[in-house]
Each structure stands twice: as C-alpha cells, then as structure tokens.
Amino acid sequence: MINATGVVVHTNLGRAPLSRAALDAVVAAGGATDVEFDLATGRRARRGRGALAALARAVPAAGGVHVVNNNAAALLLVALTLAPGREIVLSRGELVEIGDGFRIPELLESTGARLREVGTTNRTGLRDYTEALGPQTGFVLKVHPSNFHVTGFTSAVGVAALAAELRTRDIPLVVDIGSGLLAPHPVLPDEPDATSTLADGADLVTASGDKLLGGPQAGLLFGRGDLVERLRRHPAARALRVDKLTLAALEATLTGPPPPVAAALDADVGRLRARAQSLAAALPADADAVALDCVAAVGGGGAPGVELPSAAVSLPERYAAALRAGRPPVVGRLEGGRCLLDLRTVSPEDDELLAAAVRACSS
Missing domain, CATH: 3.90.1150.180 (Aspartate Aminotransferase, domain 1)
Structure with a gap:
C-alpha cells in the first residue's frame, strides 16, 4: 500500500511504516534468536537487552528503560505499581480521550487507583496540585494533549515547576508525552520529548514506539532506575511484555538509518x-x-x-x-x-x- x-x-494505515532495517531485523528474528541468550557466555540474559541498550543510548538522561506492548500498557503498569488503591493527581485539562473512545482516566481507574482531578479544563495552577497532595497520593500525572489544542484564557504548570515542588514531598511525577519523540525536533518545537522532559525533572516518562519514533507498536518507559526496576518486577509486566519481533524492530529502528x-x-x-x-x-x-x-x-x-x-x-x-x-x-x-x-x-x-x-x- x-x-x-x-x-x-x-493511525488507520498502521501508524509508522517500518524502515528497511527494521523489516530485515524482523525477518531475521523470525527464527531462533538471542532474545534472552548471551552468545558470549552461553547463558541466559536479560530479555531484549539489545533494544533496551539502544533506548538507553538514545536517551542518556534515563536511569532506566523498559518496553511494554503500547503506551496504554505503560500507563497501566505505572498505575498498578505506584498507585494501587491510592490517588493519581491529574489536571482536568489533561483528561484525554483518543481514538475509538479510549479514555485515559478510565484506564487508570481500571487499576483500582482513584483519580484526584485538579484545576479546570482551561486553567490549572501549581496551587491546585499542592492542595490535592497527601498521604494517599501515589503519583502526579501529566498527559500531553496530543490530539487537541486549547487556546485563549489558559494556563498550565510546566514539568520543571511541578517536579521541583514534588521533589520536596517525595512524590513521583509521571509524564505521558505520547508521540514518542526522544529528543527535540526542529519541525515540532511544541511537541514534548523524552530527553527534555527528564531533564525538567520527571521521574518517569511514557511514550509510544510507533508514532514519531517511527518504530513498531510499543510502550516506552524512561526514568529513575529504582522506579523502572519496580515496574519491571511487577507481576503485570509479564502480561504486558513485547515479543521478539517487536524487540528486533525497535532495536533496528534505534540503531539503523532514519526511518520513513x-x-x-x-x-x-x-x-x-x-x-x-x-x-x-x-x-x-x-x-x-x-x-x-x-x-x-x-x-x-x-x-x-x-x-x-x-x-x-x-x-x-x-x-x-x-x-x-x-x-x-x-x-x-x-x-x-x-x-x-x-x-x-x-x-x-x-x-x-x-x-x-x-x-x-x-x-
């Protein structure tokens, strides 16, 4: 096609077309592959270590990286790990619905977490967040409104300001950047990227692999090493893991020539x-x-x-x-x-x- x-x-045509390097990698991984095997030692190795190493090189600011099967799964795993039975603080202006009626608030609530909505649709300030924080706060979530744009009488709290406040309270800040930019892009100056978001103080960043990164469908997680390890060890991580073909395509996308x-x-x-x-x-x-x-x-x-x-x-x-x-x-x-x-x-x-x-x- x-x-x-x-x-x-x-989206209706399969999102990002894969590069020739990624397609070749998928074919090569179709047979036996070293997805969980170290050829040098002959012993078992961490699953997908090549793709994970490539992600870590692409975003050096990340203390840890992890891959699940899509960005919704990444958010699901974060909520299950950091906020079971607790509150997730989120601006009302970021209660996003994307395609086919999928709503991020409903996904988060399905984990047993409770949403603590703050601010209004068009204006949310730092005080709105701080007044909602308490012993039941699992984490604060910022979601990039990637499919709509609000103009006029608006205000929002940036990642840097929010991270500085939460750092004094030992509450994690999770940012869903959505589209999967790993670094700033000159054509898209207003689109958030993983490197800048982590530099601004986010503890965890989630993103899609099959949008602006140009790779296969995957949920990408970057952030503090201790938090990423907790995500990786959660029982649900096994249910959300990606297969060898996805890992092969992701690694080739990151290490090969620019994708389409x-x-x-x-x-x-x-x-x-x-x-x-x-x-x-x-x-x-x-x-x-x-x-x-x-x-x-x-x-x-x-x-x-x-x-x-x-x-x-x-x-x-x-x-x-x-x-x-x-x-x-x-x-x-x-x-x-x-x-x-x-x-x-x-x-x-x-x-x-x-x-x-x-x-x-x-x-």
Missing part, C-alpha cells in the same frame, strides 16, 4: 515540488494531472495544528476509489473536489510505482 494522504503517522517517519518530517519542500511536477508530466493527458502545493499533517494524535508544507499531484476525484482498489492500493485524500496524492508521505523510491498505479486507472 502507498500512503499518499499527507498524514505522516496515519523521520524522512517524511525532514523532507525538503523544494524536492517535493520537483517530484510532483515530474510525476504529473509523466502521466497521460486524460489523467488531468496537475502539480500543486499543499499542506500535510503529522497525524497519529500528535502535533495538532502543525502544518507541513508539501506538494501533491492533483487528479480528478474519480481516481480516489480506483486507486484504492488497485494493486498496490494507493490512498490519497479528497480536497476541493480533487484527489490529491501528497508526496510528503510517499517514498521517492515509490514514485514510479505510484505513476504506474495512476496509469492503470487511466487505461
């Missing part, structure tokens, strides 16, 4: 325009193909409001259904009564394949 929607991390998501985010708009013009010129006249500038999106419930300058090949609307039915299927987007094939999310290696798909629909 070719994703020509212009949505870099398209990174390439799409960093794509030069001038080169995208040149590709669009070349493709449009190569298509038959009855395709009525036109190269034009457009706007792509990050997607994956991340970076709401961020517009990525892009270029597309514009076709008559009737091409949309025909392209989806082709082999390989091509998914574009409808805009202004036309079918746009946005090249920000199409690998240059697939340009000829894309052109052939359009020609097949024109014949």
Whole structure:
C-alpha cells in the first residue's frame, strides 16, 4: 500500500511504516534468536537487552528503560505499581480521550487507583496540585494533549515547576508525552520529548514506539532506575511484555538509518515540488494531472495544528476509489473536489510505482 494522504503517522494505515532495517531485523528474528541468550557466555540474559541498550543510548538522561506492548500498557503498569488503591493527581485539562473512545482516566481507574482531578479544563495552577497532595497520593500525572489544542484564557504548570515542588514531598511525577519523540525536533518545537522532559525533572516518562519514533507498536518507559526496576518486577509486566519481533524492530529502528517517519518530517519542500511536477508530466493527458502545493499533517494524535508544507499531484476525484482498489492500493485524500496524492508521505523510491498505479486507472 502507498500512503499518499499527507498524514505522516496515519493511525488507520498502521501508524509508522517500518524502515528497511527494521523489516530485515524482523525477518531475521523470525527464527531462533538471542532474545534472552548471551552468545558470549552461553547463558541466559536479560530479555531484549539489545533494544533496551539502544533506548538507553538514545536517551542518556534515563536511569532506566523498559518496553511494554503500547503506551496504554505503560500507563497501566505505572498505575498498578505506584498507585494501587491510592490517588493519581491529574489536571482536568489533561483528561484525554483518543481514538475509538479510549479514555485515559478510565484506564487508570481500571487499576483500582482513584483519580484526584485538579484545576479546570482551561486553567490549572501549581496551587491546585499542592492542595490535592497527601498521604494517599501515589503519583502526579501529566498527559500531553496530543490530539487537541486549547487556546485563549489558559494556563498550565510546566514539568520543571511541578517536579521541583514534588521533589520536596517525595512524590513521583509521571509524564505521558505520547508521540514518542526522544529528543527535540526542529519541525515540532511544541511537541514534548523524552530527553527534555527528564531533564525538567520527571521521574518517569511514557511514550509510544510507533508514532514519531517511527518504530513498531510499543510502550516506552524512561526514568529513575529504582522506579523502572519496580515496574519491571511487577507481576503485570509479564502480561504486558513485547515479543521478539517487536524487540528486533525497535532495536533496528534505534540503531539503523532514519526511518520513513523521520524522512517524511525532514523532507525538503523544494524536492517535493520537483517530484510532483515530474510525476504529473509523466502521466497521460486524460489523467488531468496537475502539480500543486499543499499542506500535510503529522497525524497519529500528535502535533495538532502543525502544518507541513508539501506538494501533491492533483487528479480528478474519480481516481480516489480506483486507486484504492488497485494493486498496490494507493490512498490519497479528497480536497476541493480533487484527489490529491501528497508526496510528503510517499517514498521517492515509490514514485514510479505510484505513476504506474495512476496509469492503470487511466487505461
């Protein structure tokens, strides 16, 4: 399938496409593999130590790292470990619902923890947090509202200010950054990343592996070594662990060349325009193909409001259904009564394949 929607991390199309290195690693791990074995000593080793070591190198500020099967599982494990029968303090402005009706508050309450909501939808101050803290507080949670943006009369407490206050009370601060950036990205200045969040004082950070990191579905945990060890030793950690294929893909994503998501985010708009013009010129006249500038999106419930300058090949609307039915299927987007094939999310290696798909629909 070719994703020509212009949505870099398209949830309905499987989120992040894996790199060639990750795909090769998955194939290699399909047989016998050293997932829990040390080839040098011939003895049992910690499961997934290669992927864990790669994560630790990518985020040196983390005292410990752990991997579970998705970000929801990461939050679940944190709540089960740090707040069984206790309170989780959370701003009302961060009571997030994501796709398919999934609500983070309901996930947390399913563990037996109690939510202590503070502040209001649009404004939460440091005093709101401090007045809610007590002997029943398991941890304070901050959730990045990755799929919506509140503007106007608003205020929120940053990680650094909240961490400084909680440090005096020995209460952990857990931050769900969501999208999985490991370090700051120039295209996404307002998107939180694991390195900066830990530097600001967070005790634990959770993130997704299959969004902006560009890897397989996984829940990534970074933070204090003692807390990560407690998470790892909790009985539920066994139920939430990832398989050898995920570990192989994650390690290859971290150690190999930039994955497709990174390439799409960093794509030069001038080169995208040149590709669009070349493709449009190569298509038959009855395709009525036109190269034009457009706007792509990050997607994956991340970076709401961020517009990525892009270029597309514009076709008559009737091409949309025909392209989806082709082999390989091509998914574009409808805009202004036309079918746009946005090249920000199409690998240059697939340009000829894309052109052939359009020609097949024109014949």
